[in-house]
Amino acid sequence: xxxxxxxxxxxxxxxxxxxxxxxxxxxxxxxxxxxxxxxxxxxxxxxxxxxxxxxxxxxxxxxxxxxxxxxxxxxxxxxxxxxxxxxxxxxxxxxxxxxxxxxxxxxxxxxxxxxxxxxxxxxxxxxxxxxxxxxxxxxxxxxxxxxxxxxxxxxxxxxxxxxxxxxxxxxxxxxxxxxxxxxxxxxxxxxxxxxxxxxxxxxxxxxxxxxxxxxxxxxxxxxxxxxxxxxxxxxxxxxxxxxxxxxxxxxxxxxxxxxxxxxxxxxxxxxxxxxxxxxxxxxxxxxxxxxxxxxxxxxxxxxxxxxxxxxxxxxxxxxxxxxxxxxxxxxxxxxxxxxxxxxxxxxxxxxxxxxxxxxxxxxxxxxxxxxxxxxxxxxxxxxxxxxxxxxxxxxxxxxxxxxxxxxxxxxxxxxxxxxxxxxxxxxxxxxxxxxxxxxxxxxxxxxxxxxxxxxxxxxxxxxxxxxxxxxxxxxxxxxxxxxxxxxxxxxxx
Numbered sequence: 001x002x003x004x005x006x007x008x009x010x011x012x013x014x015x016x017x018x019x020x021x022x023x024x025x026x027x028x029x030x031x032x033x034x035x036x037x038x039x040x041x042x043x044x045x046x047x048x049x050x051x052x053x054x055x056x057x058x059x060x061x062x063x064x065x066x067x068x069x070x071x072x073x074x075x076x077x078x079x080x081x082x083x084x085x086x087x088x089x090x091x092x093x094x095x096x097x098x099x100x101x102x103x104x105x106x107x108x109x110x111x112x113x114x115x116x117x118x119x120x121x122x123x124x125x126x127x128x129x130x131x132x133x134x135x136x137x138x139x140x141x142x143x144x145x146x147x148x149x150x151x152x153x154x155x156x157x158x159x160x161x162x163x164x165x166x167x168x169x170x171x172x173x174x175x176x177x178x179x180x181x182x183x184x185x186x187x188x189x190x191x192x193x194x195x196x197x198x199x200x201x202x203x204x205x206x207x208x209x210x211x212x213x214x215x216x217x218x219x220x221x222x223x224x225x226x227x228x229x230x231x232x233x234x235x236x237x238x239x240x241x242x243x244x245x246x247x248x249x250x251x252x253x254x255x256x257x258x259x260x261x262x263x264x265x266x267x268x269x270x271x272x273x274x275x276x277x278x279x280x281x282x283x284x285x286x287x288x289x290x291x292x293x294x295x296x297x298x299x300x301x302x303x304x305x306x307x308x309x310x311x312x313x314x315x316x317x318x319x320x321x322x323x324x325x326x327x328x329x330x331x332x333x334x335x336x337x338x339x340x341x342x343x344x345x346x347x348x349x350x351x352x353x354x355x356x357x358x359x360x361x362x363x364x365x366x367x368x369x370x371x372x373x374x375x376x377x378x379x380x381x382x383x384x385x386x387x388x389x390x391x392x393x394x395x396x397x398x399x400x401x402x403x404x405x406x407x408x409x410x411x412x413x414x415x416x417x418x419x420x421x422x423x424x425x426x427x428x429x430x431x432x433x434x435x436x437x438x439x440x441x442x443x444x445x446x447x448x449x450x451x452x453x454x455x456x457x458x459x460x461x462x463x464x465x466x467x468x469x470x471x472x473x474x475x476x477x478x479x480x481x482x483x484x485x486x487x488x489x490x491x492x493x
Contacts, residue, residue: 004108004330007098015046015192017053017216018199020060021209026217027052032189037105037338038329040374046192049217051225054184057213058231061155061182064210071152071180075131082127082178085205089120092201096166096194101329104162104191105338105376106292108330115194119170122474125458126174129476143493150483152180153258154233157226159219159247160195161239162188162340163295163398169195171462172236175478177202177212184213184232186223190340192216219243227251227259234258236481238297240396241421241467260471260481262297262463264396265424268417269300269453270439272410273308275429276451282316284427284453285402290324290336290380291454294400295344297468298425300453302393304413307406314363314384314404321364324400326377338375339399345376348399352381355392360403361385388416396422410435414442423465427453446472 015034016023025031030048035041047053065071070078089096097111106115138146158172165187176183187195192214199214215222223243227235227250235257237247244261251259269288271281288300305313327334339345345368352366365381378400386393386403393403407413410430417426427449428439440448446464449455456462461472471481 004098004332007094008102008330011043011098011102013044013099013193014196015044015216016196017047017049017057018196018214019053019057020213021203023200026050027056034103034192035341036102037340037376038102038373043102043193046189046216048221049215050221053215053217054222054225054229057184057215058155058226058229060210061184061213062231064208065152065154065182069208070177070182070211073180075133078178078180079127079131081206082130082174083124085202085207086120086124086127088201088205089116089123089198092197093120096197099193099197100166100191101337103193104165104340105329107327107334107337109332109334110292115164115166119166122167122170122458123174126178126478130178133476133479138487140489143491145490145492147488147490149486149488150179150479151486153482153484154181155231156181156183156482157229157232157235158183158185159223159226159235159237159239160185160187162190163292163297165191166194166198168238169198171473171478172238173212176236176482177207179479179482181234181482182211184215184226186215186217186226189216189218224250228254230255232257234260234482236260236471238262238473240264241469244469258481261469262471262473263467263469264422265297265299265464265468266302266394266396266420266422267298267300267425267427267445268302268304268413268443269426270304270407270410270413270417270428271306271309271313272428272430272432272435273306274431275309276431278309278313279316280452281429282313282320286317286320286324288453289402290400293326293336293339293378294348295340295398297396298447300425300427301397301401301403302417303402303404304407304417305404306410307408310404310406317382318364321380321382324380326369326379336380336400338377340376342376344398345378348378348397348401351392351395351397351399351401355383355386355390355401355403358387358390358392359385360390360392365400388419394420410439414439418442418444421467424468425449425464
């Protein structure tokens with residue numbers, strides 16, 4: 001049986017862009033190295049696309065939209081293609097999972113299940129949904145007929161991050177394509193490989209040339225050019241709050257294109273003394289912050305534990321921490337892999353040093369790991385005696401670092417939980433139904449979990465309040481971002 005390491009050694013990644021149904025290098029012929037965070041190996045060279053390539057890709061997408069080769073197909077026809085797209089993703093699942101793991105360092109077991117499985121399910125779900133959405137007839141007087149119909153926006157630009165490259169791409173392209181739009185996708189320069197492969201698979205499934213284009217490159221070059229482009233009708237972005245603000249400014253500076261942003265988070269996880277299952281709360285708190293190396297915008301990085309149970313909670317948590325020691329991402333037993341690159345490793349280590357300097361008590365981890373591999377690994381890290389004013393409690397770290405805070409009054413915990421620029425996820429653990437409902441209502445977050453964390457599927461929206469962004473990915477609500485509502489008023493008498 002071929003091992004993952006043998007498959008990795010035989011892999012030849014194609015870093016060329018995908019425009020108009022073809023693999024092409026950037027017009028400038030510029031490229032950049034793609035290095036694996038697992039061990040620093042060179043995976044290949046990637047096209048460094050810029051404004052010239054954006055112009056070509058947008059023109060291809062516009063031509064495809066205007067001639068109706070995709071938008072003109074019936075919803076049932078688009079459904080058949082997208083379902084085949086999902087089937088092919090699963091057929092090529094091992095290849096996609098390997099590309100994902102090599103590119104951004106996550107464990108291969110999760111690349112197969114969470115990333116390939118979740119992305120394929122997303123494509124299939126929106127394909128299945130599109131021919132089941134009905135338009136409306138307004139309750140007008142008898143001498144009028146008013147139709148309310150959804151139409152595709154046109155050319156959609158999607159800019160996605162490096163932490164879940166394939167899944168975040170699917171969350172954007174699936175509803176956009178299902179609705180009949182043409183798409184130009186820019187993956188992160190840190191993890192471009194699965195997005196490029198998806199474009200080939202989409203073409204094989206029957207998505208016409210020009211309808212789905214992929215441009216690798218840097219945000220300040222390809223990303224900015226998309227945000228400023230006068231012929232892009234809509235842009236969907238997932239990434240940092242800082243860049244999200246720039247995207248929205250560029251949308252306003254150009255053609256006032258729709259700009260939808262899913263941004264950062266600093267999610268609060270509140271565990272009350274009457275928590276119905278303390279072991280489950282511990283498992284969720286530890287597992288959720290260390291999953292994907294802590295590189296998740298919804299990670300519950302602020303843990304509020306009621307003072308009367310805090311010592312017991314921490315004792316149980318510390319017993320779980322060793323289970324998440326970083327390992328070889330190509331080993332199917334590994335549950336925590338590599339940080340995406342040297343820059344992010346430096347950022348995470350800087351926050352750990354900040355926690356120490358501000359007086360938080362380091363209970364576990366705090367060091368770089370597996371230094372002999374040439375990769376980028378951080379021990380699962382737990383701080384106690386954290387104050388809400390500390391940097392590690394205020395800023396998004398995007399690494400395996402958990403801050404523990406205590407409270408005696410749940411209203412005060414909610415106040416501290418809400419005292420942040422972010423509002424993505426939150427959680428409360430309590431056996432008191434009234435307290436659970438009241439606390440959930442008081443927490444200013446797009447998703448609030450009760451007596452669990454990470455409960456989720458494609459049927460529910462994902463997004464946040466405040467500076468965690470606007471709009472929603474997933475669920476039928478995502479169609480609101482990629483469609484226009486048109487009223488047609490007909491005088492009939």
